[in-house]
Amino acid sequence: MTMSKLIHASWGLTAVVVIAAVAACLRSAQSESAAQVPALAMPGAIATAQWQPWRDRFTTADGRVLDDVNGNISHSEGQGYGLLLAVLAQDRATFARIWGFTQRELLVRDDGLAAWRWDPNSNPHVTDINDASDGDILIAYSLALAGETWQSPEYTAAARNLASAIGRVLVKRVGDRTVLMPAAKGYGAGERPDGPVVNLSYWIFEALPFLAQLAPVADWSALAESGRALLFASRFGPARLPSNWISIKTAAPTPAVRFDPEFGYDAIRIPLYLLRAGSDDRSLLEPFAKLWSAPHDEVGVVSLADGRTTKELSDPGYRMIAAALGCALDGKSIPPSLRAPTPTSYYPSTLHLLALSMVAQKYSVCL
């Protein structure tokens, strides 16, 4: 099975009018059931003017989210991102549409997790029944937000079922660590020579407190903690960056074999997820800040062996992550060209909206 993250090509940049992010009017999470847990902060909203072009470009009438640079297949990650953006944009109708497809087509696994890959040109459409834990978490998290936002018992129940399945199947104890397996199959100790292998960009930190309220079956705070600890311990090569895929077979993590030892399309999300979860811990984020502090404002895939950039990622979506980090740590202003995204391709455009909405909510001074 190839679970390696699909390649997201880079593409041109277009700018449109700057739309100020609309303040969130999301209800705060109800927390009677978890008295000790502080009320969960809702993530920042996404402006309708930014959301609608994304929606029109990447979703079908059937509620499928298209990965346009990968032959318009769909996957659990894309469905999860679509649901998250929809709830953040307060688009109840589109959320319902994407959810319709997701539960019908992907929530078919015996264990309750989502099948990860769906191909319009295959029959059955699901071409790999394995799951991808980032997709699972995005879907469960979005359902949890939607359940709160629209007071929908259906969404909350579905979130609870999926969160429980994630906690049961994917959150594992490895040595002293509580880790998130990338999938139900294929990454464990017995399944690869250097297993267990994990992917730190699957730790969607902002989601974990929500999952904790829904599914006490797993130790979600230990999971969040181990994610940060692993990130500290996974500083490889001269650039001191994490690889996309990391072996935790030994006490000291190493870049996983059979994956390119690089900081690339996956790992670039790590600083975004940390910032979105409210972490602006400079010591944790420092290698990323250093990487992107170069004067020429360049973001790219970094080979860990020599710390050199092997491929530039020119899409504004990727550069927006770097800009958000510069804003969060050093108060740098977001370049105007990044403030009004237009859809380019599915993956970077998604990251763009997530980064921009985070800045609008937490660091509006940079805008």
Next chain:
Amino acid sequence: MRVTAPLASMSLAAGLALVVAWQGVNLWKQPHSIPMPMSSAAPRIRDLGVQFGVTSDGSDKAPRAPSEAPPSSVAADEANPVGVVAKEPRGDGADAGLQNPPSVPQVDETALRYFARQGDVRRLNAEIARLHSLYPDWRPPQDPLKAPEIRDPQLDHMWQLVAKGQLSAVREAIAARQSVEAGWTPPRNLVDRLALADLRERLINASDLKQYAMVIQIAAANPSLRTCGDVEALWRVAEAFVRTDSQARALDAYRYILTNCTNGPERIATMQKAADVLPRGVLDPLFGLARAGPEADEVRSIREDLARRAISAGASDAKADVSEEDIATVERLAKSGQTADDPMLLGWYFLRRGDPTQAERWFRVSYDRKHAAESAQGLSLALVLLKRPEEAEDTLAPYRGADDDAGKAYMAAATSLLAQQPAPVIASDVLARIVETTAKRRDSGAAQQLGWLSRAHGQEETAAQWFSSALAWKPDDEPSAYGLAVVDSVLKRREALLRLVRVWGARSPRMLALLDPGAAARARVATAAGVATTTSGQAEIAKPASQEGAAAPRTGRAPAAEIGASVMQNEGGPIANRRTSAPGAGCGSTGAGMSQAWCLMQLDRPGEAALAFRAILSTGTSKERQDAAYGLSLAELRAGLTADAEVAGSAARQPDARVRDLRLALVTQRITEAYNAGSYADALIYLDARARMQPEPVNLMKLRGWSYFHLRRYEEATRIFEAVVASSGDEDALSALNVVKAALKYRP
């Protein structure tokens, strides 16, 4: 097995007739449900029987006319055809008495009417079944086509989307309306219908993806998916039970359908599906539920198919149990029927079961009904077993080019024909087609037999060419090589013979025996005898059309063997030179004796040298015999005849130095033999033994490295190759090092 697609071709009229039939008796009067397995996780599911109310009505009872239905069952509808629609059915029924008699449940028939208006019989039926599962006392309206007025265009649109199966769009429309119309909630039956449709698709998707636990989980939680309105879903559930080793539950599901559901094609397909997935032993009670008429006929036909399957299984697996009853059934079908298939099935069965007489009989029946390559092929195989190869060849001749199977079977028949003893006389037209097909298919076995047949008829050159072809087509075929050697021997082609012996001698003792001076004479006598029995009548046997590739096996050697050979030359060369006093070239074709023998060795003609040394062994003085034994050992070593070398070495007592040289040469030979045979551990043992006698030369160090490599002892292999590179800069060793490193990287 055939599976009829239910409902696919069903007309609207027939569908509506079914609705009427349901009104009478069938569905809800039937008491049984599919019991679901109770896992610890799944809640206990109510029996449909509880909901439907248990009655003792037989399923075969004719449906009652609608007029016979209790008046109360239609009262609500007649009283207020649209009233029910306008109400919110999710209410607790507190106001039911205003419009309905207290005993009649408040049922939202919006969907029912909608589907009826659309002419969508399948969904109409499904809705009726669903409503019955929810409201056991409810009776469907007499005329579901009487459509209500549209009061809510948006809602109507939602229903249209449901009808079109655009389920995501239904969700979107509901959510969109909720976004703008605060407090609006969709009618309960729309929500139920949508949820059910989604669940049904999930169930089908999970089933397609073999997620059987999910299939069962969905079905267990949703009784509405387990009704006669959706037999497809029931089949999927039954299959999920079979695949999760819950055979009894699967049986329950099929029994439920056959007990309760009325659709003829679906019932028949149900029996077929059950027969496909359940063991025969449990099927009889199911088949007992078939109704008289077409269904009974279908059961008979399914039983016949099961017998055919048993015979077919018995034909492919000689150990499979096949009952006499099944054999008798298929024999009866084969006799009474007109098709070629049943007798052919029996033909293969009996052929597999070692009864070629019965096989011939049934293949003939099949072939007479339909001249087909497959039955001809079976017949031919049976005839070969019955030792009637002429008929076998003749039967298959018309099909020899039909396909690969027929071609193979034809060659088998032809080979049997050619191989008969004494050598047969074959008609020229038959021979011509055999020769042509042999060449076309490059069939080594038949080519070899053509070789022997040619020899038997004294056509030695032709024989040589057929043996060569056979060897070219199957390079490891000793009999063909031997045939070639026999011809070389008879025609006194010593050099050719010795070349063959050099390659094959170790594997072919009988070929070695040809080197015995008496052998050629014996072979000639045998030939003469063969010709004597068939002196006349045999047309000249054509030579194979192409000789290309025939030379390869006569000279080709494996690369590793070459390594060994070069090592041996390092060993034997200088010594041989020391022993050689004769001039290098010519060797003197006349003068037998020691110098000629060593000369031949120097010319790397060890086979001839061996012959020369042998001659001295039997005639020479004691000193000469000692020299000759040593020479013979070296010659045979070089020719690849180790075992003989050891015998030769001991044939005469050897001085110490020679003994050491000889032992060195012998163990070297063992090393390469073990290596070539893939016995790398043995190769290492011999390498160690040799290393105790003499420092290891580079060639053997590399062989040692590769032996370690093949034994996955990569570290040791690395050390060896590194040593070789360090000492000699050998490029082979350098590339070997890279290979080992790559292997180390991917070692599990």
